[in-house]
Amino acid sequence: MFSTKEMPSPSSLFSAYASMAASMMLFRSMVNEMVPHPVRGYLLSTLRYFFKAHAPALTLVIDESNGISRNQVYDAACVFLCTKISPKTERLKISKSPKEKNLTIRLEKGEKLVDVFEGVELHWRFVCAEPEKSGSGDAFFPRSEKRFFELSFHKKHQQKVLGSYIPFILERAKAINDQERVLKMYTLNNSYNPCNGIKWESINLEHPATFETLAMDPSLKSSVIEDLNRFVRRKEFYKKVGRAWKRGYLLYGPPGTGKSSLVAAMANHLKFDIYDLQLANIIRDSDLRKLLLATANRSILVIEDIDCSVDLPDRRYGEGKKKSDHQNDNNASRASLTLSGLLNFIDGLWSSCGDERIIIFTTNHKERLDPALLRPGRMDTHIHMGYCTYHGFKLLASNYLGICGSHQLYGEIEGLLEETEVTPAQVAEELMKSENTDLALEGLVKLLKRKKMEGDQCEGEDHEDNIIGARGSKRQKTEKKRKVAVRNTRQNSTLSRRGNLQYAR
Secondary structure, X not given: OOOOOOOOOHHHHHHHHHXXXXXXXXXXXXXXXXXXXXXXXXXXXXXXXXXXXXOOEEEEEEEOEEOOEEOHHHHHHHHHHOOOOOOOOOOEEEXXXXXXXXXXXXXXXXXXXXXXXXXXXXXXXXXXXXXXXXXXXXXXXXXXOEEEEEEEEEHHHHHHHHHHHHXXXXXXXXXXXXXXXXXEEEEEOOOOXXXXXXXXXXXXXXOOOOOOOOOOOHHHHHHHHHHHHHHHOOHHHHHHHOOOOEEEEEEEOOOOOOHHHHHHHHHHHHOOEEEEOOHHHOXXXXXXXHHHHHOOOOEEEEEOOHHHHOOOOOOOOOOOOOHHHHHHHXXXXXXXXXXXXXXXXXXXXXXXXXXXXXXXXXXXXXXXXOHHHOOOOOOOEEEEOOOOOHHHHHHHHHHHHOOOOOOOOHHHHHHHHHHOOOXXXXXXXXXXXXXXXXXXXXXXXXXXXXXXXXXXXXXXXXXXXXXXXXXXXXXXXXXXXXXXXXXXXXXHHHHHHHHHHHHHO
């Protein structure tokens, strides 16, 4: 036990504290007077570094996007982590589409899970950060929330995580996607947000078209399949020759000849997603570049009806339009989508931002397209989708009516198809009208005969118009010759009178 003599008195404690505080204030004032401010800041930061507790953990932040393009590690983590759900997880998101075999499971925001890789414990956390309010415009165009993953682990395992664990996640996610791949069709959202621009929205691609069911010329079909297969296996070839790993197709022909079905068959054959791009919804060249960068590899970009989808301002001068008017239009639409922006999007520097991509243009009128769009390197292959042939009809009859062999009406139908222009869509529509084979084929024969009569009538009218036009042209030529002869006579008479006058003088 301590005696009362050994305990300091309150007055002595207070005086000691006052003396120490006065000394600290004197020392602080001396430091402020003698040591410059930058040096004081450096000394304070050094002291904090030595006296603070150093955390042994390192956290990697994996954002959803990398600038204006998708972050591949984020997408891989979304797929990979759904296989690591533990019973301790409290909130999950689930979904299922008609074509998917299993439920799709995703982490809810704020949820955590633990993974172990080669003895290393790794902590994952899914974070959704609310957007910051930065002006009155956000009330009309709110910014989308920022989503990212946080991956935490001991600092000593940094090399193993970056060199082995992250590549393992990428490979594992690719294998899962290939095994349970559901093709997607992407389209542009209807609303334009000046903060975020136009974005892709997706639905499952459930189009059943395949090359086996496509009513197409057999040789043309084989050449298209061979071209596609050659494209996907030539990654190293494209790299060696210094070209972007992409290929352009132009599908042209009358409406109803199967251009859209061919696009779906190509997607189902290659297992590529489809991006349906409507140029009429694009406002600026910069928006077009952002959309290109937002498309994934192994995809088909489709621009349908390119001849009438958008009026590009820097085309050649039209008839009756002055150069000054054209320049005024260019100045007014300087920030709009231009032909040069579209061409750079197809085969310029921006076209190399991605691998294994196919660009398809469709049109009903190839002759209306700007020649700059048609050269090799932009549209490498031109595929004409013509009217229905006899082979195409037999394939349609097999698909729609289940006819494997021949039928008594096949001979008549073959003769009519050689003399009639009818699209595969019209033939298919006629075959769908009845489940009875005879009735369906008889209806098709009637359709072909009606088409043939209409065609003969049109040819007759055209022939008559040509005859009338020839007669009118002959009368016009005769009248023109008469007027020229009268004019020459008057000119000769005038020149003769002038010559006589000059000679007399």
